[in-house]
Amino acid sequence: MAEPFRFFTETGLTIHTNFKADSLKSLLYGLKKVSGSSIFYHVHHALLRRHFATSDQMNDFARWVLVHLSQASLAERLSAVDPMGCKSVREAREQLIDIVKEYVGIGELFFRVSEGSEFHFLQMHSMVLPLKYKADDLESFYKGLRNASLGTFFYHLIEAPIRLGKQSNDFSEWLSHSLNEDDLADEIARLNPYVYNLWELKAEILQRVRRRLKTLHTS
Amino acid sequence: MRELDRYTPIVGKAEIAEIKHLAKNLRGIRVHHINSTKEGGGVAEILNRMVPLMQSLGINATWDTVDGNTRFFDVTKMFHNAMHGQEIKWKPEYADVLLETNLKNEAILNDPADVTVIHDPQPLPLVTFRDKKKRPFWLWRCHIDMSEADYHFWAALRKYVEEFDGSIFHMPNYTKGLGIPQYIVPPSIDPLSDKNKELTPTEINDTVNRLGIDPEKPYVLQVSRFDRFKDPVGVIKAFKMVQKWQDAQLVLAGGGAADDPEGAAVLEEVREVANNDPNIHILDLPPTSHFEINALQRGARVIVQKSLREGFGLVVTEAMWKGKPVVGGATGGITTQIIQNISGFLVHTIEGTAFHIRQLLANQGLAERLGTAAKEFARSNFLLPSHLKAWLLLLETKQHQNEKISFLK
Structure with a gap:
């Protein structure tokens, strides 16, 4: 008997870190000093807050640099930091620091934004809730996914793997270890959440599970 | 639950189920909201919706206002304007008026409450009379933009704010560099109100x-x-x-x-x-x-x-x-x-x-x-159900202070 998959969902409260930046220099300082939770919030969690915006201006740093500093090329480079390409929050932080550092290095004059337009470093007090239902086969897994909120997808695809330093996401791990569905697990693991919005991502996953169910039924 | 269920077609079953789940964990918790007026203004409008919604979810939510004379309301109006950056000459007696009126309202705190929520600056000094056993957890909800607040007026309030367990602001740039947690909870609109309901x-x-x-x-x-x-x-x-x-x-x-x-x-x-x-x-x-x-x-x-x-x-x-x-x-x-x-x-x-x-x-x-x-x-x-959910999460922080991630029941 396969170990059941327990669905969770994530929500939370945003907290100010008391760090803010009014220029690229102070942004760089903040990037070095703030907690990993704050980097996670601005890089990863932005997906949950503005998920319909797809990858364009996806992380908060890129968006601030574009909207308030009008530095389009830096914004473009910051947008290209792929959260799924980073094994840890530390790696994402290092990439961001390198990009901003290099840009500050080549520029001659950088503006300060006016009061009220600063970048505020925030972090999240995440709260994770267990959902009522669980899955013990592919059929009930599909049903669970269909009823799940976007917070569930964020938790199992992003929060849990990064927090626990896992190689893969919760869905793929369970499909592979408990159901021996290695191909399906691999297909889901290869989906990069940051090039979709969360609805699209949900639809992509559902479509793959549905297709597999169909194959199982016909064979 | 019926009241909240009206929002299901708008925000979806999963969101409403999440709110109910959070509320179930908090059932019976006593939450006491205090502000300075029952009518008029955005705060009263929000509490008029939020308190019954919380009650309908099994939360023992109550709402009271501090009473004051004309002088008190004149002074609090000055505080309000000075918080918005208007130039007003500071006089130390303003702080005395605020404190004395709140002292007269001390009886408002007679009944125990798990969470006491103070809205805006007027009732802030009530925290001075806090009884840690009867009222263990205090939150301050600031509804106004204080980013350009007058130094003296803000200094008179800040000492009270720092006594709270947490503060809540609409936006990051409203925060004040406090030593207590500063939560960011945006305001909301009610999709079922006259101003926002569907029209033919x-x-x-x-x-x-x-x-x-x-x-x-x-x-x-x-x-x-x-x-x-x-x-x-x-x-x-x-x-x-x-x-x-x-x-x-x-x-x-x-x-x-x-x-x-x-x-x-x-x-x-x-x-x-x-x-x-x-x-x-x-x-x-x-x-x-x-x-x-x-x-x-x-x-x-x-x-x-x-x-x-x-x-x-x-x-x-x-x-x-x-x-x-x-x-x-x-x-x-x-x-x-x-x-x-x-x-x-x-x-x-x-x-x-x-x-x-x-x-x-x-x-x-x-x-x-x-x-x-x-x-x-x-x-x-930015809809009312998200705002309600944020309130339930704020109530949860009482049990989960200083955590970055909390696993709830």
Whole structure:
């Protein structure tokens, strides 16, 4: 008997870190000093807050640099930091620091934004809730996914793997270890959440599970 | 539960189930809200909705107000204005009036409460009389923009605020560098209220017609008080640029000019710049015109909020919730709500405003794309159920202080 998959969902409260930046220099300082939770919030969690915006201006740093500093090329480079390409929050932080550092290095004059337009470093007090239902086969897994909120997808695809330093996401791990569905697990693991919005991502996953169910039924 | 269930078609089953789940964990918790008035103003409006909703979910929520004499309310008005950056000469006796009135209201704290929530500055000194056994957890909800607060007035309040277990602000730039947790919880709109409920095409058409606007010709709308910070004159100038290319109407719907000398002066200026153009409609509506504003917003092709300075900008939220593309000044909470070319356009100039209005009037596909994204953004972030959920999470922090991630039952 396969170990059941327990669905969770994530929500939370945003907290100010008391760090803010009014220029690229102070942004760089903040990037070095703030907690990993704050980097996670601005890089990863932005997906949950503005998920319909797809990858364009996806992380908060890129968006601030574009909207308030009008530095389009830096914004473009910051947008290209792929959260799924980073094994840890530390790696994402290092990439961001390198990009901003290099840009500050080549520029001659950088503006300060006016009061009220600063970048505020925030972090999240995440709260994770267990959902009522669980899955013990592919059929009930599909049903669970269909009823799940976007917070569930964020938790199992992003929060849990990064927090626990896992190689893969919760869905793929369970499909592979408990159901021996290695191909399906691999297909889901290869989906990069940051090039979709969360609805699209949900639809992509559902479509793959549905297709597999169909194959199982016909064979 | 029935009250909350009315929101299911709007935010979906999963969201409502999550709220109920959170509420179940908190069932029976005693939450005591305290502010300074039961009527009028945004705080009373929110508590009038939030307290019954919490009660319907099994939370023992109550709401009281502090009583004070005219002197107290004069002084708190001064505090309010000074918090908004108005120059007012500080006198130490103001702090005494605040403290003495709250001392007279100490009995308000007689009954025990698990969580005491103080709204805005007026009842802040009550925290001085805190009994840690009877009232272990205190939160301060600040509803006003204090980013330009007067130093002396803020110093008199800050000592009380630092006594709380947590503070809650609408936006990050309202925070004050406090030593206690500063939570960011945006305000919300109620999708079932008169101002935001669904209307039929006939209701929209009839109302727009009644207000003297041609329902057949597309119109651009700005809803705001006649206030220089909302730049109504700039909107007219932008519209005049648009008129060279598009046959459209402009509607400036506002109010407050009758009892505000500055508002009357701005309204006069606006009329002068409009120069009796039959395609520019200036409506000075009474503050109770929620249904009319709703119809105007729903009938508009493009909505503008060309503020030069703005708080959160709930009027932008209202427009977004109605699926309208918004051209908004890049200031305050408007920058939180509008994502450039995704859920609207952010602008800095009259020319930029004119350009994007033109674009949206001409390109229906673009307008629909932005409007759809805007509606979804409002749905997931700024509707009453999200606000209620945030409150439930704030109540949870009592049991989960200093944690970064909490696993709930």
